[in-house]
Amino acid sequence: MTTADWAGELSAGADPDLVERVLRLAAAPWVHPERLRGAVEANLDRPCVRVEDVIAGLEAAGDARSRPLPRRAQVREVALALLRHGARMAIVGQPGYPRRLADAWPELGAPLWLFLRAPEARLPAAAAVAVVGTRHPTVDGAQTAVALGRLLARHGVTVVSGMARGIDQAAHRGALQAGGATVAVLGTGFGVDYPAGDETVREAVAAAGGLVSELPPGCGPKPQHFIWRNRLISGLADVTVVVQGRVRSGALHTARLAAAQGREVMAVPGSVNDPASRAPLDLIRDGATPLTRLSDVLDIVGVVDAQRGGMQDGPATPGNTLTARLSADASDLLTLIGAVPAAPGALARAAQRPVTTILAAVAELETAGLVRATPRGPVLA
Amino acid sequence: MVGRVRTMAVVGLQAVAVTVEAHVAGGLPGFSVIGSWGPAAGQAADRVRTALATVGVAMPGRKVLISLAPADLPKAGARFDLAMAAAILLELGVVEQAALDGVALLGELALDGEVRPVPGVLPSAAALSATGVHRLAVADANAAEAALAGGPEVVPVRHLAELLAVLRKEQAPRPAPAGDNDVAAATVPAAGPDLADVRGQAEARRALEVAAAGGHHLLLLGPPGCGKSMLARRLPGILPPLTDDQALEVAGVRSVAGLLGDPVRLERRPPLCSPHHTMSAAALFGGGTGVARPGQLSLAHHGVLFLDELFEWPRGVIEALRQPLEDGVICVARSRATVTYPARVQLVCAANPCPCGGGDRCSCSDDAVWAYRSRLSGPLADRLDLAPAVEPLSAGDLLSAQAGESSAAVAARVASARAVARDRWGQAVTCNAVAPARLVRQSVRPAALRTLANAVEAGALTGRGYDRALRVARTCADLEGSQMVGTDHVLEAYAHRLGLRQQPTAAASAVGPAVAVAQW
Numbered sequence: 030m031t032t033a034d035w036a037g038e039l040s041a042g043a044d045p046d047l048v049e050r051v052l053r054l055a056a057a058p059w060v061h062p063e064r065l066r067g068a069v070e071a072n073l074d075r076p077c078v079r080v081e082d083v084i085a086g087l088e089a090a091g092d093a094r095s096r097p098l099p100r101r102a103q104v105r106e107v108a109l110a111l112l113r114h115g116a117r118m119a120i121v122g123q124p125g126y127p128r129r130l131a132d133a134w135p136e137l138g139a140p141l142w143l144f145l146r147a148p149e150a151r152l153p154a155a156a157a158v159a160v161v162g163t164r165h166p167t168v169d170g171a172q173t174a175v176a177l178g179r180l181l182a183r184h185g186v187t188v189v190s191g192m193a194r195g196i197d198q199a200a201h202r203g204a205l206q207a208g209g210a211t212v213a214v215l216g217t218g219f220g221v222d223y224p225a226g227d228e229t230v231r232e233a234v235a236a237a238g239g240l241v242s243e244l245p246p247g248c249g250p251k252p253q254h255f256i257w258r259n260r261l262i263s264g265l266a267d268v269t270v271v272v273q274g275r276v277r278s279g280a281l282h283t284a285r286l287a288a289a290q291g292r293e294v295m296a297v298p299g300s301v302n303d304p305a306s307r308a309p310l311d312l313i314r315d316g317a318t319p320l321t322r323l324s325d326v327l328d329i330v331g332v333v334d335a336q337r338g339g340m341q342d343g344p345a346t347p348g349n350t351l352t353a354r355l356s357a358d359a360s361d362l363l364t365l366i367g368a369v370p371a372a373p374g375a376l377a378r379a380a381q382r383p384v385t386t387i388l389a390a391v392a393e394l395e396t397a398g399l400v401r402a403t404p405r406g407p408v409l410a
Numbered sequence: 411m412v413g414r415v416r417t418m419a420v421v422g423l424q425a426v427a428v429t430v431e432a433h434v435a436g437g438l439p440g441f442s443v444i445g446s447w448g449p450a451a452g453q454a455a456d457r458v459r460t461a462l463a464t465v466g467v468a469m470p471g472r473k474v475l476i477s478l479a480p481a482d483l484p485k486a487g488a489r490f491d492l493a494m495a496a497a498i499l500l501e502l503g504v505v506e507q508a509a510l511d512g513v514a515l516l517g518e519l520a521l522d523g524e525v526r527p528v529p530g531v532l533p534s535a536a537a538l539s540a541t542g543v544h545r546l547a548v549a550d551a552n553a554a555e556a557a558l559a560g561g562p563e564v565v566p567v568r569h570l571a572e573l574l575a576v577l578r579k580e581q582a583p584r585p586a587p588a589g590d591n592d593v594a595a596a597t598v599p600a601a602g603p604d605l606a607d608v609r610g611q612a613e614a615r616r617a618l619e620v621a622a623a624g625g626h627h628l629l630l631l632g633p634p635g636c637g638k639s640m641l642a643r644r645l646p647g648i649l650p651p652l653t654d655d656q657a658l659e660v661a662g663v664r665s666v667a668g669l670l671g672d673p674v675r676l677e678r679r680p681p682l683c684s685p686h687h688t689m690s691a692a693a694l695f696g697g698g699t700g701v702a703r704p705g706q707l708s709l710a711h712h713g714v715l716f717l718d719e720l721f722e723w724p725r726g727v728i729e730a731l732r733q734p735l736e737d738g739v740i741c742v743a744r745s746r747a748t749v750t751y752p753a754r755v756q757l758v759c760a761a762n763p764c765p766c767g768g769g770d771r772c773s774c775s776d777d778a779v780w781a782y783r784s785r786l787s788g789p790l791a792d793r794l795d796l797a798p799a800v801e802p803l804s805a806g807d808l809l810s811a812q813a814g815e816s817s818a819a820v821a822a823r824v825a826s827a828r829a830v831a832r833d834r835w836g837q838a839v840t841c842n843a844v845a846p847a848r849l850v851r852q853s854v855r856p857a858a859l860r861t862l863a864n865a866v867e868a869g870a871l872t873g874r875g876y877d878r879a880l881r882v883a884r885t886c887a888d889l890e891g892s893q894m895v896g897t898d899h900v901l902e903a904y905a906h907r908l909g910l911r912q913q914p915t916a917a918a919s920a921v922g923p924a925v926a927v928a929q930w
């Protein structure tokens with residue numbers, strides 16, 4: 030496979046030479062988003078920041094280092110690994126680069142390149158809303174995220190989030206349940222099982238919208254990766270909704286980035302007593318739009334709510350033969366169980382049913398393979 | 411001529427009749443005790459000789475020989491002092507043989523002649539009726555305990571002089587204090603902790619009720635401070651009170667361990683033992699030099715054994731629990747005897763759900779959680795029945811004025827469920843947890859059996875787990891007053907077992923993705 034071959038496949042329509050040069054940067058561990066920002070800022074005094082200048086700046090920095098940029102053979106290996114994972118590369122200014130992110134280029138944090146796995150190698154063009162929040166939500170928080178995901182997907186809005194356990198996955202699952210589009214920005218490269226064991230959801234998201242990463246394939250999770258990817262989550266969405274988060278939460282960071290990128294920020298108001306609602310309440314105090322009903326978010330993205338009048342999202346209608354055979358109790362409970370374990374006691378409170386009913390329903394769902402038992406309670410399988 | 415007096419030795423819980431023979435003759439002055447006894451025999455000799463001197467019986471320049479028969483029975487302690495003194499009095503002609511016919515004596519002597527209490531009086535007194543003894547002389551402090559047995563007439567003696575006076579008919583024996591053996595009076599359990607103190611915890615409360623109604627073993631899973639111990643300590647309060655026989659068995663073990671309380675009363679409330687995880691295996695199962703003393707496991711007989719921090723216990727100790735849990739007895743071998751103590755306990759364990767404790771901000775990975783959970787050995791997990799999640803209390807729960815349901819209300823439901831079970835099984839089966847699986851299956855609806863069989867086929871349940879789940883389902887049905895076990899009961903029983911998983915089930919990973927994709 031010649032360079033032109035793999036470059037053409039990896040980034041159709043782009044100059045193979047440019048593809049190789051950018052991939053060479055992307056494969057170097059030291060070329061991370063902060064360095065990229067440095068390279069962009071070095072050009073800010075010019076009348077316009079040219080992609081060519083940024084690349085040249087980074088290459089010059091690489092030549093000056095003791096461990097320079099990778100050799101051509103190594104770049105080729107990375108390219109082939111990406112293709113093996115079914116991934117493509119999008120370079121800013123070239124075809125396939127998401128429009129919303131391009132709006133954030135250069136100084137608002139948009140990346141020079143992006144790896145993505147998506148149908149047709151393109152992220153959905155429709156309006157997009159980021160739904161973000163804590164990894165440890167309450168039952169109510171997870172439900173809100175699922176309901177938001179479902180509502181947005183039903184109205185053709187893409188749900189963007191970060192694939193983390195908790196609010197992120199709840200939002201993805203909501204969108205998937207409604208058969209809509211959802212995009213996940215990963216904190217690892219492709220080919221890494223993270224969050225471990227959640228491959229099913231990742232594959233479903235890849236097929237229903239897309240997976241996005243700016244890290245080379247096989248790159249493991251590191252704390253800074255998740256901080257860096259936040260600017261992609263906010264940048265890929267028109268609106269960012271923070272469902273739940275504690276003080277110093279990552280969701281708070283995403284919301285601040287969204288505001289800096291000139292996007293709308295919404296927050297789900299929770300109880301002032303609930304530490305899990307600290308971040309959204311702080312955002313509302315600082316001027317974010319409170320989400321007083323789920324459909325508020327549709328107003329902001331300019332989609333008409335087909336179900337206006339019904340205050341809340343209706344129950345799930347997964348519409349397959351499996352759920353049809355479930356008892357009424359089990360079907361009802363299925364709408365309460367999310368990506369986050371909830372103890373039967375908590376589910377009983379949420380559903381206002383006796384705990385014996387809940388236990389029987391959990392067992393029914395578990396034996397049907399629809400939920401998975403964890404030591405902390407059932408989650409969606 | 412040889413003076414013969416009867417007394418009782420206790421080996422484990424078993425009381426054995428012992429004959430004390432005394433022979434006083436000329437020869438080299440001395441006082442020897444023979445009959446399978448260690449160096450402590452010499453101490454008994456000194457106590458008896460000194461005590462006898464206080465009632466004016468001195469033995470200057472004579473050879474005293476005491477023999478305890480049967481000689482091959484291991485003996486220990488000071489329980490034979492009183493009988494030895496009586497045998498010498500008989501041998502010396504101070505009292506007549508007729509005065510000691512049908513009389514047994516148990517007690518330790520102080521140097522001033524006072525009679526002191528000894529352990530194991532209750533099993534001794536209970537065994538005496540079969541040996542033709544109709545009077546039992548014991549220390550004042552043992553009189554109430556001896557009376558509990560309801561066997562021989564109890565003669566309390568305060569001092570060797572009093573025994574002498576009674577035996578010489580110079581004084582009428584004092585009446586024994588009435589043992590608090592009145593069933594009606596004791597049925598009301600002594601005030602213990604009440605379930606009304608537990609707020610929320612719907613699942614754990616339900617599991618506790620099912621466990622109490624069926625005698626099932628329980629594992630409470632929850633973060634530190636969420637109230638696992640609080641719940642466990644409330645289990646005896648909702649269990650049915652002990653029957654006469656059970657209460658006597660429990661008191662017998664406590665008597666042998668020297669733990670029978672003062673004042674002595676027959677405790678109707680099932681015992682609760684909560685040994686700490688640093689405890690040695692000997693302390694848990696029974697042990698000690700020569701003849702083993704009962705451990706915490708036997709002290710919890712007919713009651714609750716609460717093992718907090720289950721995963722902190724040494725694996726060997728937990729594994730060793732399996733056999734007594736099945737058999738209801740524990741057999742402990744020591745150098746001088748192998749004894750069997752009863753150990754029919756209801757096991758309640760508590761553990762954190764994950765390595766960090768499992769609080770609100772738990773960030774343990776699933777792998778770490780499962781690794782932690784694998785410390786629960788499969789065979790033990792199979793012997794547990796219910797594993798509810800005990801939730802950390804929210805501020806709302808703490809502030810809510812609504813108290814939980816009281817122990818009395820729950821105990822009433824437990825009692826009626828147990829009555830239903832007793833009517834069905836008869837006397838041989840004490841609770842659903844020990845009901846033969848074959849009999850349990852007879853009262854389960856076919857659809858319910860099929861539901862559970864599917865879970866076994868999918869690998870989500872072992873064969874043993876299947877039978878145990880059926881028994882729990884039987885209890886759920888009993889609590890509802892339902893004759894037959896339905897699908898709902900079986901599903902609830904299955905859900906109660908979900909917390910016992912040690913790994914993500916093979917079934918879920920095999921079936922899960924296909925179903926999940928179908929759902930999307």
